[in-house]
Amino acid sequence: MKPEVDVLIIGAGPAGSSAAALLHRQGFRLLVVEKQTFPRFVIGESLLPHCMDLLQEAGLLEAVEAKGFLHKCGAVFLRGAESCDFDFANQFTSGWAYTFQVPRADFDQTLADTVAARGVEFLYAHGVTAIAFGPESATVTIETPDRATRTVTARFVLDCSGYGRVLPRLLDLELPTRFPTREALFTHVTGDQRPPGREGGKIWACLHPAGAWVWIIPFSNGKTSVGVVATPEFFQGFPGTPDEQLRTILMADPNVAARLARMDFVFPPQRISGYACAVKRLYGPQYALVGNATEFLDPIFSSGVTLALASANRAASVLTRHLRGETVDWQVDYADHVMQGINTFRSYVTAWYDGTLTDIFFAAQGNPGVMRQICSVLAGYVWDTSNPYVAQAERALPLLARIVRKRGPETGTAE
Ligand SMILES: Cc1cc2nc3c(=O)[nH]c(=O)nc-3n(C[C@H](O)[C@H](O)[C@H](O)COP(=O)(O)OP(=O)(O)OC[C@H]3O[C@@H](n4cnc5c(N)ncnc54)[C@H](O)[C@@H]3O)c2cc1C
Secondary structure (H helix, E strand, C coil): CCCCEEEEEECCCHHHHHHHHHHHHCCCCEEEECCCCCCCCCCCCECCCHHHHHHHHCCCHHHHHCCCCEEECEEEEEECCEEEEEECCCCCCCCCCCEEECCHHHHHHHHHHHHHHCCCEEECCCEEEEEEECCCCEEEEEECCCCCEEEEEEEEEEECCHHHCHHHHHCCCEECCCCCCCEEEEEEEECCCCCCHHHHHCEEEEEECCCEEEEEEECCCCCEEEEEEECHHHHHCCCCCHHHHHHHHHHCCHHHHHHCCCCEECCCCEEEECCCEEECCCEECCEEECHHHCCECCCCCCCHHHHHHHHHHHHHHHHHHHHCCCCCCHHHHHHHHHHHHHHHHHHHHHHHHCCHHHHHHHHHHHCHHHHHHHHHHHCCCCCCCCCHHHHCHHHHHHHHHHHHHHHCCCCCCCC
């Protein structure tokens, strides 16, 4: 019997909606199954400029532009009196000079509604609970809102379930991450005293004197997302309720305290722990993992949505060829491409936590060429291998750190 749909997509986050947009354009029969009802809160609110290319390719940029989200034109790293300012206008890769800071409930719903308006069916409040693969199709079991189950057959399944990690769990694909456990405590605040003009849209990452870092992500609705990332042991050093903990930690950093002196919390602080994850493989005969269902590294460089959109874009293009009967090499055409992006960010995340990158950031401002190359990575252009700080990131960053530590700020190229 002919499968009911060509592609069943699990999850309507950025990965699921953009994959659906691209596959719908190719004429495939789709079903998007989403466990929650939208709008729903999810963390991950600062985009990178490369998202703009990817949203544009999926035909979703216009709808996002129309929402009036705050323009983000760079990232500022602060440590006490030191600062390092990346402006996306000064990049090695020719790409977008801005992107958006997005409350995700609004952003994700905009993407999903735009795709649904084109005729793609979204089933909300339906959770995928099981899957069985046959020779011609996959049979997906779905729990309905009234706790009944139904099944849908599909030629192919894209797992875009993010933190739900549906197929990694069901198919035993999970691998331990190489990063130690970290957690984030966060909320939205009012009363943020932002820098004036376009500077006010930049993300701040503040190195906390007690050994954490703090994000400040402003929105166009007047609210600001604020969160602390550290080891569980760090948080144990701050007794009290999550509300008390977060206030005490924020006010102990001079840059955060100055900016947020008049803050009020919009909702009680939420905690998310042990979010880093990895998988054994990214695809099988009738499925592929996309977005956070693949590997999630760390929030420090706001790479999550960019990787979600980039993997969705790539998966949609490889899957189109696959469903049309062409021979495709999922390893080379999909997995290797996705891992190139993940692995580049991995080098930067590692270098952030071992102090390599902070030494570079607070010393290398004197070398505009290097800063432009690193800026392109922070803008999400991690597939531009003409950039030595992409192609040789793992080797180039420690080398550069050694040079700047030894000779000071005016040096550092990765030839
Ligand atoms: C503390 C923290 C801060 C972060 N900050 C940033 C940031 O600033 N910028 C950034 O780009 N990224 C950030 N991220 C990462 C970001 O949250 C994710 O990378 C991003 O949401 C991934 O998108 P996705 O579409 O893959 O998954 P999601 O956005 O998680 O969407 C997956 C969807 O699948 C649905 N689902 C789950 N299980 C099922 C099921 N069984 N059946 C059906 N549907 C299901 C979920 O309800 C959800 O709607 C951060 C992450 C953390 C932990």
